[in-house]
Amino acid sequence: MLWALFHKSGGKPNRMRPRFMRKCAAPLSLRNLFSTLLVWGLLLFVVPFHAQSRENFTPEELRAAYLTSVTQYVTWPNESARNTLVIGVLGTSEVYEELARAPLSEVRDMRLEVRSLSRASQLTGIDLVYVAPNASNQLNAVFNTARIRPLLVITEHNQVREDMMINLIAPSPSRLAFQVNPDRINESGLRASNDLLVLRGSELESAVQLRRTQIALAETQRERNALSAELENLRQQNNQLLNRIDILEQTVRERDSVLRAQQGTLEDKQQVMESQQSALQELLAELDEQRQLLLERETQLQEIQRTLSQSERALLEQQQQLRQKEFQLRQKQVESDELAERIATNRTVLAAQQQQLRDQRAALVEQQELLESRERTIDRQRVYLWTIGVVFLFVLVFLLTTVILFFRSRRQADQLRQTLEELHEAQDKLVESEKMAALGNLVAGVAHEVNTPLGVAITATSMVHDRLHVLDENLEQGKLSRESLKGFIERASESLSLTQKNLTRVGALITNFKQIAVDQMVAEQREIDLKVYLEEVMSTLSIELRRAGIEYDIAIPDEIKMTTIPGAMAQIITNLVTNAIRHAFTEPGGHLKLQAESIAGHQVRLTFTDNGAGMEADILNRIFDPFFTTKRNAGGTGLGMPIVYNLVRQKLKGDISVTSTPGKGTTFTLLLPKQL
Incomplete structure (x- = not known):
């Protein structure tokens, strides 16, 4: 299990580190380094957030940034044939809303999608799932799914289990620690790169800032679209006003021509002209109002155009900042790769030195043991020279006794082997008799079971035969009536139906008996x-x-x-x-x-x-x-x-x-x- 910790410390040593982490970070000699690696048997990485960051990141932003960053260091099967990676959020809506606020960047030419899950049975089509603490009761179902198909499971629970892949721990709202189990990730069909183990706080900080910039760009784009729609609406309204003004001017011209045509009969149509003049004044007043409204709309249109220009300039500035953030992020990723390469090189050098040290120690131990062995051999030879005669006599006596006992035990073993073979033969005969007894009980049971329906079928058939004989006599004597024929048909139908049911039952019993008997044999x-x-x-x-x-x-x-x-x-x-x-x-x-x-x-x-x-x-x-x-x-x-x-x-x-x-x-x- 590999550990990593994100915290805001400004690159200084964290006083909250565990005691064993401070021990591993201290300068060590070669012997102390070898013993320390044997004691702990794991690599510990401490990656700080920059304390100079002016932003206070929310817990949801940190988790959303980690979920999107992890996809860059984990490889799924058949990525060349895929165009989408799906992230599932189980048990929390805040992290899902944070991920859904802005479009996610592509990873290896695959676009990221996010889905909100309410239960573990919705994991179909999910490639990465985050299980919140309030969904701990569904961990077993999630891990069962991860055992049968490639699924990266990111949990956030205090109790660490062996089947966890990545577990997040939040010591405080502004800190985020994680535990990585590469073996469990590889067992599920995924491939985790070494960069996942050295994921630094600066990368998460850049990812959070990048998401904030993307969200701001998305909001600015939505505002721009809204302003464009409003501008188009105002243009349409202005066109409608211009058309209205043209219609009013045409009406005024028509009324003016009518007045000029009616000048010859002015005395007769004085009252009509006054009404026409009042209507003309009303039209002129409405025309002035429409012109004033048009001027106001043009003023608003100019203000909207100025706002739109400012928004476009702000959008260009944010895009420039985004490009700078992406360049910084790529530089940090390059630094992370270089750091991983240096760590791998140091590991190789350390392993070679440890191997040399072990070889030297083994050679010294062998030489020391060889000297001690030679000294002990000299001492023993002195004793052996005095005792070899007595031991030789005891060996002769022991060999004679062993030969006598061997022949005796051999005869007893032959007798026991013959008895065991006879016992196996008797056991096989008893097993066969037990099988035949079981088959005999089966035959007796089936015979008894078959006799009952056969007796019913024979009785019903004989009754139909007797009734048929009586019907034949009545037919020859001319005493056959409609009622007796109908009664015979009904009783014959019942008897034949009863016979058919019982014979069907007999057939099923015999089929079952044949199948069971054949299976037993x-x-x-x-x-x-x-x-x-x-x-x-x-x-x-x-x-x-x-x-x-x-x-x-x-x-x-x-x-x-x-x-x-x-x-x-x-x-x-x-x-x-x-x-x-x-x-x-x-x-x-x-x-x-x-x-x-x-x-x-x-x-x-x-x-x-x-x-x-x-x-x-x-x-x-x-x-x-x-x-x-x-x-x-x-x-x-x-x-x-x-x-x-x-x-x-x-x-x-x-x-x-x-x-x-x-x-x-x-x-x-x-x-x-x-x-x-």
Whole structure:
């Protein structure tokens, strides 16, 4: 985990640094430097903000600047085929609004987009997500998404977790620290450059100032557009006023021509002329008002043009400042690259020196050990010369004893090997007999289950045959009536429908029996629907359960698909049901329950539960031991549970565990892979 800290200190050493950071920053000799690196095992970077900055940055500006700056030092897969990077903000609206205030600069010819998220399920299409402190309850879902696709996760939480990539810490509103885990970033499919670890406060300061300049430019552009729209509106109004003035002048000219035409009849039309003169005066007054309004609008237009010119000059000045900021930012990035190169060079030189020091120490230690070894060898040879005779005698006696014991142990080993082979053969025969017994129980259950619907079908068919004979006699004697024919048709339809239902049931039972029997005899893999297959297995065992007065329930979600060995699965369920019937229930009224659910790691958890007598601790510890049974006098072999254990662990590549409470029942839990 690599740490970096941004703070306003004017480039001076920070008194708030941790003790171990001040220790690493002190001058060290070569030996002290080597021991310090061994103790801490990490690189610490302290990057100050400039205290001379006249701006007080808000926390939202710092976070927005960091989110946009990080994209320059992290590479996403297939960037050559992309044109957009999407930043998601989860749990805070202030940072999203700060990012959305102005258009974001392009990164490696890719434009940046920002989206506001309310829950972790909206991460589709997001490349970088910032998780605010008030959204800590959604961290697990975010990290799960980052494990399956390239997603850079930037968090801000006090409790640091192993799966975090970049974690922000705010000691104060004007300070921002961050923790970087490059290994976790690379595991998610991203590539983080070394420059990410030396990201300096001056770069964030420049980024914040750049965003402020962009926001000001955007506001100025909006004001310019508004002024242009207002200027265009005033021009349209002026054109309308000019058209109105032309219409009024045309009206005045027309009225003047009418007056001149009516001068010959002045005495007769004196009253008409007075009314025309009053209308003319009104038109002249309206004309003066329109001219005055036009002058005012022209004055406003001139003021707007002056304002627009000032805005354009201010915009040019801001653009010039922006270009200067971008040039300064590029210079700082070049300085950062040079600093990273110097750090890498220093690391290489330090590693070479450390290797030389280790080689020299190893050579000295080897020489010292060689001298000590020679001295010890001389001393030992003196003792060996006096004791070698006695030791030789003891060796001869020991060799003779060893040879005698070896021949004896060899004969015993041969006897034990022969006994073990006989035991394996007996165990295989018992396993086969257990399989045939389970298949015999299956055949007996299916035969009993088939007899009932076949008996109903035969009874219904014989009744139709008798009715048909009576109908034939009535037809020959001429006693056939409409009512008797109609009654025969109705009863025959009911009998045939009952026969069809029972024969359909018989066909389904036989199909299930064939499938289960074939699965138990053939150890091949195929895909099964877990719920449907277990229902088929339990239907073949239903007759035995009904005889014992036991009910069962299957609570398995639909569409759980598994590629497994169905025969092994069927034998496991058969042995568990048989074990429950023999050992768990002494009286009718028991209940079995099968449950299953999909879990992480492409696995299925299958649970077999009964509410029977349960088991004591000593029996529970030996339940999977071969030949251990509590019903030996009742014909038990003690191989049912060992067969289940071996099938689960060896055939299905899973795991099995059992829990039991006396008087409350037993639960078997199987963890099986969805695909072998």
